[in-house]
Each structure stands twice: as C-alpha cells, then as structure tokens.
Amino acid sequence: xxxxDFDIYRDILKARSGLSxxxxxxxxxxxxxxxxxxxxxxxxxxxxxMALRGVPDEEVIKDIVEAxxxxxxxxxxxxxxxxxxxxxxxxxxxxHRKKKSTVRIxxxxxxxxxxxxxxxxxxxxxxxxxxxxxxxxxxTDIADKVLNTAREGFFSQFEVQRGMxxxxxxxxFTTEGDGWRLNDDVRSMVKFEKFNLLxxxxxxxxxxxxxxxxxxxxxxxxxxxxxxxxxxxxxxxDGFLFLGGAETIIGLTDSFKALAERRGLYxxxxxxxxxxxxxx
Amino acid sequence: xxxxxxxxxxxxSAYRKILLNWRVRLKSCLIVDDSRVVRKVACRILNxxxxxxxxxENGQKAFEHCKSKMPDVILLDWNMPVMSGxxxxxxxxxxxxxxxxxxxxxxxxxxxxxxxxxxxxxxNEYIMKPFDSDILKSKFVQVGLM
Numbered sequence: 001x002x003x004x005d006f007d008i009y010r011d012i013l014k015a016r017s018g019l020s021x022x023x024x025x026x027x028x029x030x031x032x033x034x035x036x037x038x039x040x041x042x043x044x045x046x047x048x049x050m051a052l053r054g055v056p057d058e059e060v061i062k063d064i065v066e067a068x069x070x071x072x073x074x075x076x077x078x079x080x081x082x083x084x085x086x087x088x089x090x091x092x093x094x095x096h097r098k099k100k101s102t103v104r105i106x107x108x109x110x111x112x113x114x115x116x117x118x119x120x121x122x123x124x125x126x127x128x129x130x131x132x133x134x135x136x137x138x139x140t141d142i143a144d145k146v147l148n149t150a151r152e153g154f155f156s157q158f159e160v161q162r163g164m165x166x167x168x169x170x171x172x173f174t175t176e177g178d179g180w181r182l183n184d185d186v187r188s189m190v191k192f193e194k195f196n197l198l199x200x201x202x203x204x205x206x207x208x209x210x211x212x213x214x215x216x217x218x219x220x221x222x223x224x225x226x227x228x229x230x231x232x233x234x235x236x237x238d239g240f241l242f243l244g245g246a247e248t249i250i251g252l253t254d255s256f257k258a259l260a261e262r263r264g265l266y267x268x269x270x271x272x273x274x275x276x277x278x279x280x
Numbered sequence: 281x282x283x284x285x286x287x288x289x290x291x292x293s294a295y296r297k298i299l300l301n302w303r304v305r306l307k308s309c310l311i312v313d314d315s316r317v318v319r320k321v322a323c324r325i326l327n328x329x330x331x332x333x334x335x336x337e338n339g340q341k342a343f344e345h346c347k348s349k350m351p352d353v354i355l356l357d358w359n360m361p362v363m364s365g366x367x368x369x370x371x372x373x374x375x376x377x378x379x380x381x382x383x384x385x386x387x388x389x390x391x392x393x394x395x396x397x398x399x400x401x402x403x404n405e406y407i408m409k410p411f412d413s414d415i416l417k418s419k420f421v422q423v424g425l426m
Contacts, residue, residue, distance in 0.1 A: 079421065157390060157408050161415045165422055166395060166406040175392055 001026050005049045009033070009064070012052070017065045017142055018198045018227075020220040032067045039063065066143040070218065073111040075163035076118045081213065081242050081264050086122050088262060089209060089240050090129055092273075096238065097208075099132040106207045108197060108231075109215040110139035113150030113190065114163070117182060119211070120189040121172055138204070140195035147192050153182035197227050201234050208236045213264070214244035221252065228253040238273045241266040306332045307425065308349075312342040312365065313357040313386070318409075322355055322386070325413045329420060339363025343371055350377050353425055356403075358387035358394065366401060373402040382423050386411060 006026050013019040021028070030045060037048035040060055051060070076082050093103050107116040116139035123135055141147050160169055160180045173180040195204075197215070210231055216224045231241065232255035241256055243249070245264050249256050256266040267273055309331045311319045316337075323333040334351065336342035340363040342354070354372075358365040365385060372378040382404045387394070390408040398406055405419050420426045 074418070076422075158412075158415070161408060161411070162418050163422070166399060166403075169406075170392065170395060170399065175390075 001029060001045075005046075008049060008052050009068075012056075012061060012064060013068055016061060017069065017196065018219050018223045019065070019068060020218065020223070021068070028068070033064060036060070036063045036067050062144075066145050069143050069146075071111040071143070071146050072214075073114045074159070075114045076165075077115065077163060077213075078245055078264075080245065081211075082118060082122060084262055084265050085119065085209070085242070086126055088265070090122075090126055092238075092240075093133065093208060094129050097133055100134065102134045102136060103130075103208045104206065105135065105137045105209040106204070106211065106234075107137065107139040108195075108210065108212040110141050110146075110150060110192070112146050112155075112159075113139065113153065113192070114155075114159070115139075115211060115213070116150075116190040116192075117153070117186060118163070120186045121168055123189065124172070124186060125168075135189075137190045138193060138207075139190050140193050142194070142196045144194060147194055150190075151187075151192050153187040155180050155182070198223070201230050204234055206234055206236055207239060209240045209242070210235060211242045213242055214247070216247060217244070225252045229255050232256060232268060235268055237268065238271055239268065306330060307352040308332045308334065309353045309355060310334050310336060310342060310345055310351040310381075311355045312336045312339065312360070312368065313355075314338055314360040315357075318357070318386075322416070325416050326355075328413070329417060329426065339365060339368030339371075342368050346372060346375065346378065346381075351381055353382040353384065353420075355384050355386050355407075358385060358389045358398075366397065369398070369401045369403060382425060384419060384423070 003023075006023060006029070009029050010021055013021055033048065034045050037045045040048065040063070042048045042051065048060070097103055105119060107119070110116050116137050120137055123130065139150065141150070154176065156179045160173065169180065172183050172186050174183060212231065216227065219227065228249060232253070235241065243264055243266060249258065249266065255269055257269050257271075259265045259267060307330070309326050311322050311326070311333055313319050313322070314337050319335045323335065326333050331353070334345065336345050338360040342356075343363065345351075356365040356369065365387065369383055372381070372383070379402070383402065384405040384407060385398045385403050386407040386409060388409045395406050404423050407415060407419055417426070
C-alpha cells in the first residue's frame with residue numbers, strides 16, 4: 001500500500017473512532033478491508049481507496065471502522081478481574097450502598113458480550129449478597145455488528161469453551177443447533193447500546209463500576225488520557241475502574257490511582273473509599 | 281584440598297538434584313482416547329503447557345494405570361472400546377485416592393445430558409471436540425492446574 005493511501009485510512013480511523021494505526025499495521029488494512037471493498041462492489045482495495053478520495057459514503061466508512069476494530073474477547077477473560085469483582089467490589093457495594101439503591105456497571109467496548117455476560121452470571125451466582133440492590137449493566141461498543149451478536153446471546157461451541165466453566169454453562173445456557181443460547185434471565189440483565197468513546201459521555205450518567213479493559217491500547221496517548229479523564233467524571237466518588245492487566249495509567253491521568261495488591265483495579269485519586277473495610 | 285573440592289562438588293550436585301526435583305515436579309496428565317492421533321495432539325499441547333503425558337487407549341487401560349500410579353489430571357474421551365470414559369470415571373472415583381485427579385472429559389458428545397451425567401459422576405471440566413490449544417489451556421487455567 002502506498003503511504004498516501006495509508007494516510008487516508010489512518011485519518012478516517014482516527015477521526016471516526018479514535019483508533020490509532022501506525023505504518024507497521026498497514027498489512028491489517030489489506031486483510032481486513034479487502035472484504036469491505038468487495039462488499040461495496042470494488043474489484044480491489046485500490047478501488048475503495050479511490051472512492052474515499054471523493055465524497056465518501058457514510059455507510060462505507062462505518063464498515064471500515066467496524067472491520068478495523070479488534071473484537072477479541074472471551075468469557076471470564078484473565079479471571080483475576082472477575083475474582084476481584086466478586087470478592088472485593090460486590091461485598092463493598094453491598095455494604096456501602098443503601099437498600100433498594102441502583103448500582104450501575106458500565107462495560108465500555110463490550111464487543112460480542114462475553115464480558116458483560118460474565119458479570120451478569122457472577123451477579124446471579126452472588127445473588128444473596130446483593131439481594132437489596134438493583135444492578136444495571138450497560139454495555140457499549142462502537143460497532144453495530146458486534147452489538148447485534150451480543151444482544152442475541154448466542155455463542156458457538158468454540159466461544160463458550162473459552163472461559164466458561166462447565167457448571168456455569170449447564171446452569172445458564174441451553175443448546176440450540178450448533179451453539180449455545182444464554183438463558184433469557186441473564187441476557188435481559190445487560191443493556192447494549194452503541195457508543196463511541198470519543199463522544200460525550202454526558203447522557204451516560206454515573207457509574208459505580210466501569211470495565212474498560214484492553215480498549216485503550218488501540219488509542220494514542222492523548223486520546224487515552226482524555227477518555228480516562230472523562231470516565232472519571234462519570235464515576236461515583238467510591239466507584240471502581242477495571243483496566244486490562246497489561247495497561248497502566250502512569251503518565252496518562254491523575255484522576256485515578258491503582259489499588260495496591262489488586263492488579264487492574266483503580267479508584268478515583270481523591271476517592272471516598274473506606275478502603276480498610278474491603279475484603280481481599 | 282582435593283578431597284575438600286570433591287566434597288563440595290558432591291554436595292553441590294546433590295543440592296542441585298534436590299532443587300531440580302523440588303522445582304520441576306511437573307504435573308502428570310493421563311490422556312485416555314482410542315484415537316492415537318488425538319492422544320498425540322493433546323500430548324503435544326500439554327507438553328508445551330508444562331505437563332508430562334502418559335497415554336491409555338481405553339478406560340480399562342486407564343484404570344490399570346491409575347492403580348499403579350495416580351496422575352494429577354486425566355483427559356478423558358467418552359466413547360472407547362472395552363471400557364467407556366464414563367464407566368472409567370465412576371470406577372476411578374470409587375478407588376482409593378481416586379478423588380484426587382482433576383478429570384476433564386474431551387469428547388464429541390456435546391449435549392446437555394452427557395455433560396450433566398459427566399459432572400454428576402465427578403468430572404471437573406468438559407471439553408467438546410473439536411478442541412484447540414486455546415480451549416485446552418483456558419480449561420486448565422480455569423480448574424487451577426496452571
């Protein structure tokens with residue numbers, strides 16, 4: 001791919017999704033966008049590139065952004081954050097939230113739904129602990145395609161085997177054709193919405209827990225800082241933020257601080273947590 | 281002087297031996313499947329994950345193996361000649377120390393009735409074929425073997 005062609009895609013992705021791609025990822029453009037070019041009737045990627053130089057169709061741009069978004073995910077990915085959620089965050093919220101109050105959880109960039117559904121299953125498993133709370137899970141992603149898949153709650157045999165313990169599979173899924181359907185009582189616990197992390201979060205309200213794992217790695221430093229700072233404005237004073245195990249906030253934001261010995265878990269810098277009362 | 285050196289060399293190698301045994305006590309896996317190809321594939325993946333592997337081609341052979349040496353984990357096919365996986369599991373869990381190994385079914389039987397029956401008989405996990413190294417690894421992590 002010519003450098004000037006690369007620039008077109010780099011600029012579109014940056015402006016529309018915040019995705020930051022560097023020249024060494026040019027090969028991804030070929031492999032992921034050739035099917036998009038074919039879909040829109042161009043013989044090759046060059047044809048699509050030519051069309052983008054004119055007045056680009058919004059729908060084409062949407063397909064480009066979706067094709068370039070990485071959707072790697074699986075149930076209970078990395079395990080540790082889910083242990084922390086069940087053993088630290090839920091007991092804390094159960095203790096510190098008033099009876100009947102609503103606890104709001106946000107999964108930013110939820111892809112095909114494995115992360116929010118893993119959380120919904122954990123809520124079911126710990127139902128007694130949070131019986132006095134009303135819990136909402138809001139899951140967002142930029143791509144319509146993965147949101148629709150997520151809403152279906154239908155997973156292939158391969159997908160359910162990546163991370164879902166067999167006891168939970170028996171309890172919360174039913175076989176259907178070649179795959180597994182998540183039971184309605186779990187599926188209905190998650191509300192999927194389309195959302196671009198670059199857009200204003202004003203309509204999103206305030207969250208007690210935010211999962212934003214392995215998303216920021218695709219953005220440049222300035223965008224990372226901006227997203228983290230804006231998330232911090234939408235967190236309860238004693239809310240919790242989960243980032244991916246390999247991610248850090250160092251040099252990006254002063255809004256959050258890492259919790260010692262709880263890798264991947266962050267609280268607001270000036271948080272009002274009663275930290276001593278947290279269980280491990 | 282020479283003696284001292286030899287002594288120190290001897291104690292050094294003895295120490296190394298202890299250290300090696302202590303540190304590198306690899307977990308053992310018994311792969312029970314009537315397909316030689318499946319056994320080889322599973323064995324290669326498990327070796328990469330740091331397990332030693334032994335193989336058995338049916339439930340009866342696996343049962344004999346467990347009588348002489350109980351493995352840490354058993355990867356178990358369902359349909360096999362001589363003795364099926366489920367029969368083997370029921371017998372295993374009745375044996376002395378038979379509750380110790382982690383048992384993971386690995387079979388083409390992928391309906392809920394089979395899975396329920398396996399879990400009721402004491403299976404710890406259940407892999408539906410076809411599987412790949414990602415699935416095998418994620419299941420091993422899940423049950424705490426890695």
